Amino acid sequence: MDDETNDDNADPKLEELQIGGRLKHARILQGMRMRELAERVGCAESMISKIESGKTTPSIVMLQRLVTALNRDLSSFFGASVSAPGVVQKAGERPISTTDAIRGGTGTSYERLIPFAAGNLLEGNIHRIEPGAEKVDTITHQGETMGYVIEGELDLTIDTTTYRLGTGDSFFFKNHLTSRYRNPGTTLARVLWVNTPQVH
Structure with a gap:
């Protein structure tokens, strides 16, 4: 062999x-x-x-x-098409999907910045969190996550510690930790969320 x-x-x-x-x-x-x-x-x-x-x-x-x-x-x-990686995606034309079935939460959705089917190692989305909505992720794996709050407020819990974030705040954590977030505000929160590998 x-x-x-x-x-x-x-x-x-x-x-x-x-x-x-x-x-x-x-x-x-x-x-x-x-x-x-x-x-x-x-x-x-x-x-x-x-x-x-x-x-x-x-x-x-x-x-x-x-x-x-x-x-x-x-x-x-x-990926379905290695030769067409989707270099540019125009505003308003990016696909939006809801949270997947294996993760808990309501009122959240993802605006995909990197096509999942392109076989890329990196995943990038804009998480759109309605007022009072939350997402719970108890699934852990190797990799890293970073995020940036574009607008709104976010209560981000990493393991057992909760952080209040506002517009312009950023975060980073290792994916062997559990995470959850909630929008405590009265307006839509939008968070740039980048992680590796692709998991959503």
């Missing part, structure tokens, strides 16, 4: 697709260690490390095994 993870058999085009970063984020999101992934695909743990660090590029056969082991498919791993 070594030839399936050898640089000589790797497709040169794959080197441009940030495979290492995508693989690491997908593995972390699954809560899987490098050793476990290596065992699932039948290669050395050091090979997974080299792929994730960008020191080597897997062959297409090995890439398929890696993606399958991570309960993904190539389409979702790279």
Whole structure:
């Protein structure tokens, strides 16, 4: 199986697709260690490390095994259209979605700044929180989140500590912590919310 993870058999085009970063984020999101992934695909743990660090590029056969082991498919791993990343999205034309079913909360929605289907590692949204609305996220994972309050007020709780934020305030936290927020004000709150990896 070594030839399936050898640089000589790797497709040169794959080197441009940030495979290492995508693989690491997908593995972390699954809560899987490098050793476990290596065992699932039948290669050395050091090979997974080299792929994730960008020191080597897997062959297409090995890439398929890696993606399958991570309960993904190539389409979702790279996105529906790698060649059309959506560089510009005009105001008023960005998609808006409600909170997903696995997270609690009402009266909140996301205005997507980065197309989820584009296979990007980074996720960016404008969270729109109606007065009195809240979102509860008890799901933890590896990664980081930063935010900036564009307008309105926000009560942000990280683990057990609550912070009152207003227009112009910003925040940052590691995603192994639980989080929740609530709009205590009487007007719509809009928060620029950026995190990695894509989870919503």
